[in-house]
Amino acid sequence: MPAYEFPDRLNGNAVNAGDPQHRKNLADVLALLHVGGPQNRAELTRRSGLNRSTIARLVGEMVNLDLVRESEPRETGVVGRPSPVVQANDGIVAVCVNPDVDAIAIGLVGLGGKIISRVRHKTRRVPSVDKMISIVSKVVQSSLAKLDDECRIVAMGIAVPGIVRVDQGVVEFAPHLGWRDEPVAQLMEERLGYATFVANDANLGTIAERLYGTAAGKTDVIYLNGSRSGIGGGVIVNDRPLSGVHGFGAELGHTSVARAGLACYCGRRGCLETEVSLSRLLDIMGEASIDPDDLGPFVVASKDRRLRKEVDRQLDVLSVAISNFISIFNPEIVVLAGFLGELLEVNPERLLERVTSNSFHQLSADVELVRAGLRSQHLLIGAAELAFSPLLNDPISFAQLKA
Ligand SMILES: [Zn+2]
Structure with missing residues (x-):
């Protein structure tokens, strides 16, 4: 854990830092x-097996x-000496970016996966x-002024709606x-000076939701993300992301x-x-742009019958697409993100009923159909995973390079 390895470019700066097993143990504990x-240390001991x-x-x-900080022990009520609490240093920060056709989301994410700030x-x-x-x-300059003195930006991750040679x-x-x-x-590196990594937005969203x-x-x-830039997909099979021969697999938005x-x-x-398109909804709504998190409440409050009819369509x-994916991949869970999560919220019964009735019963019987838990933050958190991956893969080399 994390179970995801990004390509070699992200690990190309490793310096010789001694025993490989020791470095792997550091990476495992930092990832935990x-x-x-x-x-606390007792929990780390149990989870790591060390x-x-x-x-x-x-x-x-x-x-x-x-890379990590230790603080005062928590009161556990258990007799004996309590163990200090260890946590990843959330002052180690990644700048995360998700460009779309109508807006650019920019976030600062600390080690540990928490969003410090988000601007759309x-x-x-x-x-x-x-x-x-x-x-x-500009956004990074103004965010830097508000950041704690102990925070430091270490890399940048960009989640792009398109085909990316990672x-x-x-x-x-x-x-x-x-x-x-x-x-x-x-x-980006030439202009801002931070090591920058780029990947497909849906693939990063899938990893964020998985973690x-x-x-x-x-x-x-199965993960489906809907934005103004269409529908991106991600698939995890047997705990491995499906990438395809060129790394462009799981383009679920382009299934007929x-x-x-x-x-x-x-x-x-x-x-x-x-066919399932935010732009088509925005046209009926008479809006040029909407934060994906706001679509559901807008539709629920709307009295426009044309809009409700288009949402149902x-x-x-x-539901047809999801039942096909269920037949192909036999997933445990289907996660809907972006405006697709909002569509689910507007009428979960309709989608569930249609998916179940369209599907091969034995495959769909216990599939969970849920909205992305991280809401509109999932792509920025996924981009942070990408940006942090050199550090997480080899903490000691990273720390030495930054020293
Ligand atoms: Zn297409």
């Missing part, structure tokens, strides 16, 4: 604290490296890479943003659900993302 939150003296040594080493910067036009970098630069930090194609072959990581959200502890997960549907940029008709189409 990062994902599991504050805990012995007490090893845990004491590892924690001491990471306190010296300022609306844009009048679809942002270019250059525009995104300018906006991020090992090179290049966005190969983000159709809704109009980006093609953009070396986003390199450009901290509704899919925590699940080994077989309506042969006579609208043309999709991918060259086909009636893809899930052309989209729920029905979504």
Whole structure:
């Protein structure tokens, strides 16, 4: 844990820092604290399977490296000497970015996965890479002024709605943003000076939900995220993210659900993302943009019958896609994020009933269908996992590089 390994570029700076087993133990214990939150040494001993003296040594080493902090013991009521509480140093911060066609979300996330601040910067036009970098630069400057003196930004993670060559930090194609072959990581590093990593937004959202959200502890997960940039998917099979031969797998938004549907940029008709579409809802609502978390309350409060009818139509189409995914992957849980989570909230009975009646009964009988627990924060938290991955993979090398 975390169970996810990002590509080699993220581990390319390792320095020779001694015994590989020792480095692995440090990484394991830091990951337990990062994902599991504050805990005492006894809990760390039990969860890691290492012995007490090893845990004491590892924690001491990471306190010296300022990666973790120890505080006063909690009152447990148990007789005997209480053990100090250890936690990941949440002053180690990642800048996390999620560009969309109508806004750029920018967050600061501390080690431990907690969001320190989040800004949704609306844009009048679809942002270019250059525009995104300018906006991020301004937001980071103003956020830095408010940050505690002990906080330090160590890296940046960008969740992009498109096809990304993660090992090179290049966005190969983000159709809704109009980006093609953009070396986003390199450009961001040149302007802001932080090591920058880029990946597909839905893949990062899947990892965030698997680690901290509704899919925590699940080994077989279907994740669907809906935004103005269409529908992204993520699949976890047997506790491994499905990536495909080029790393572009799980494009669930481009599965065909309506042969006579609208043309999709991918060259086909009636893809899930052309039929279940936030843009189509916004057109009826007469709105240009909406924070995904606000869509459900808007629909529930609306008296517009056209809007309710379109929501019902989209729920029905979504149910067809979900029942297909259930047949293919036999998941434990289907997580709906972004505006898809809002659609579920508006009418969970309709979606559940349709999914169940469309599905092969034995496969759908005990599948959970839930909204993303991290709400609109999931992509930023996923981007933070990406940004923190070099540190989490090899804490001692990272700390030495930063020293
Ligand atoms: Zn398509």
